Amino acid sequence: MIYSEQKPWEEIASYLSEDESLFVLGCGGCAAASGSGGEEQVEELTRKLTHEGWTVTGSKVIDFLCNKGLVGIRLARISDKIESADSILGACCGIGIQAVGKIVDNQVHPANDTVSMGHFHGAWPSEETCERCGECLLEYTGGLCPLTVCTKGLLNGACGGSDEGECEVEPGRPCGWDLIYNRLKDIDRLDLLTTYNDPKPREKYEKEPEMDQRHSLFWAIEAEEVEESE
Numbered sequence: 001m002i003y004s005e006q007k008p009w010e011e012i013a014s015y016l017s018e019d020e021s022l023f024v025l026g027c028g029g030c031a032a033a034s035g036s037g038g039e040e041q042v043e044e045l046t047r048k049l050t051h052e053g054w055t056v057t058g059s060k061v062i063d064f065l066c067n068k069g070l071v072g073i074r075l076a077r078i079s080d081k082i083e084s085a086d087s088i089l090g091a092c093c094g095i096g097i098q099a100v101g102k103i104v105d106n107q108v109h110p111a112n113d114t115v116s117m118g119h120f121h122g123a124w125p126s127e128e129t130c131e132r133c134g135e136c137l138l139e140y141t142g143g144l145c146p147l148t149v150c151t152k153g154l155l156n157g158a159c160g161g162s163d164e165g166e167c168e169v170e171p172g173r174p175c176g177w178d179l180i181y182n183r184l185k186d187i188d189r190l191d192l193l194t195t196y197n198d199p200k201p202r203e204k205y206e207k208e209p210e211m212d213q214r215h216s217l218f219w220a221i222e223a224e225e226v227e228e229s230e
Helices: 009-014 030-034 041-053 068-076 079-083 094-100 175-186 191-195 209-213 219-229
Strands: 004-005 019-028 056-060 087-091 107-110 112-116
Touching: 004 019, 004 030, 009 107, 019 030, 019 041, 030 041, 041 056, 056 068, 068 079, 068 094, 087 094, 094 107, 107 112, 175 191
Parallel strands: 019 056, 019 087, 087 107
Antiparallel strands: 004 112
16 A cells, blocks of 8 residues: 655645646545545545636546556546546545556646655556655656656756666666656646756655554555454
8 A cells, every 4th residue: 555645735726826627536545545535535625626716627536546557448438527627636646646647648736745654565566656755746747756767866857967868877768857858848838847846855755653553555454454343
């Protein structure tokens, strides 16, 4: 399981300043178990957005947003609502945002931060990965995590060693920031490259004290079983 928490509303609203309409997408897997992306949270976000003046073209909670095959099938059925929205707001972990971004042409805004649980990773096999840094930057990088697509984890652009779109550390591997640039160009948001991202505080990568009770990938199921036994 991957644990995520909803970002402060002010931060979410700042991401949406260029948009008039949105589609809200939630994850019925890890995010729902975290209380940050299930049906209740998606309904709450929809109400808040509508109250604040945005048009919500629709909403959907999909079992696992990290499963691109499943997401593609589910979104294809409501493609008209997706296409009529200026962008998508995703209530999920960083992997979900990255996966959805590879399926749709819209910008996908992250509504959540993914929190470290020590060495645990999500259980779904996917090429997308998340460092669980606690301060998601996918808003500014077109849904491609600079901590994982860039071998050096650079937050504000490519290094001097990139050669014709190829990484200098791993020859044959695409430069992460070349991928980010092309994605931002595709969604007409190259302006986001002017945003400076502060260095990541190392404590954000540490396992938070309240996570100590979560002993395995299946902490949500375990917690439910404990409650039932009591």
